[in-house]
Amino acid sequence: MSGARIPVLIGHRGAAAVSPENTVASFRRGVADGAALLECDVHLSADGHDVVIHDATLDRTAQEDSPLRRGSVAELRRDQLDQMLVGEGEHIPTLEEVLDAALREDGTPVPLLVEIKAPAAAELVTRILLSRFGADAFADLASAPAWVISFHEEALATGRALAPQIPRLLTTTETSPAFYRAAERLEVAQVGVRIADARVADVEQCRRRGLQLNLWTARGEEELERALELGCDTLTVDDPAWARRLIAARVPV
Numbered sequence: 001m002s003g004a005r006i007p008v009l010i011g012h013r014g015a016a017a018v019s020p021e022n023t024v025a026s027f028r029r030g031v032a033d034g035a036a037l038l039e040c041d042v043h044l045s046a047d048g049h050d051v052v053i054h055d056a057t058l059d060r061t062a063q064e065d066s067p068l069r070r071g072s073v074a075e076l077r078r079d080q081l082d083q084m085l086v087g088e089g090e091h092i093p094t095l096e097e098v099l100d101a102a103l104r105e106d107g108t109p110v111p112l113l114v115e116i117k118a119p120a121a122a123e124l125v126t127r128i129l130l131s132r133f134g135a136d137a138f139a140d141l142a143s144a145p146a147w148v149i150s151f152h153e154e155a156l157a158t159g160r161a162l163a164p165q166i167p168r169l170l171t172t173t174e175t176s177p178a179f180y181r182a183a184e185r186l187e188v189a190q191v192g193v194r195i196a197d198a199r200v201a202d203v204e205q206c207r208r209r210g211l212q213l214n215l216w217t218a219r220g221e222e223e224l225e226r227a228l229e230l231g232c233d234t235l236t237v238d239d240p241a242w243a244r245r246l247i248a249a250r251v252p253v
Helices: 024-032 095-101 119-133 153-162 177-185 200-209 221-230 240-250
Strands: 008-012 037-044 050-052 112-116 146-150 168-172 190-194 212-218 234-237
Touching: 008 024, 008 212, 008 240, 024 037, 024 095, 037 095, 037 119, 050 095, 050 119, 095 112, 095 119, 112 119, 112 153, 119 146, 119 153, 146 153, 153 168, 168 177, 168 212, 177 190, 177 200, 190 200, 200 212, 200 221, 212 221, 221 234, 221 240, 234 240
Parallel strands: 008 037, 008 234, 037 112, 112 146, 146 168, 168 190, 190 212, 212 234
Antiparallel strands: 037 050
């Protein structure tokens, strides 16, 4: 990796800066705006269904006139959560609905990074991905239709045990020797580091260990420029179209 390398752009929660995050509309916008990959978050409802939402509670993302505006995701049934509006009249999607939205015009899937927010959701996420794509679809890392990612080592351990072929990404706000040992133990293909916390030493660690490096999340020019200066394989952004324009202006092709 080097600072001149153009990273692959990941649309964070779809295109969270320009469309309500983690909604079908946001993922469609991320595809339209040229994200090479998309990222979503998954919790588990009280009755064991997948819930694509970032927070463990509803308060931050509920729109003002939503019939349901507060509560814990883990304490609500999926049919209750279906009543919630999360901006511009959008609902909380299921993982299957996100996968349906993550398609290019020619019908090919845009790879989806599924961040497991609640470790209890790891088994369900793995089953959904295997059912959707089949185990053979993950044989080649470069063309894998989905990844599982998490801050939680136990979530990735579950995924590794159930479907070792699905690529894994361990992410963190702060790297340490223990973090890299965990990445090795979990046999992850990529690690994620918050841009503000990433150092040249992390780039070097990844190079030595044969790991891809993800930096997250570039929301402004300063963050984007720092990520480009450090060098990374994938870069998570809230506005893929904006990031593409700035990168094109800063990085010689």
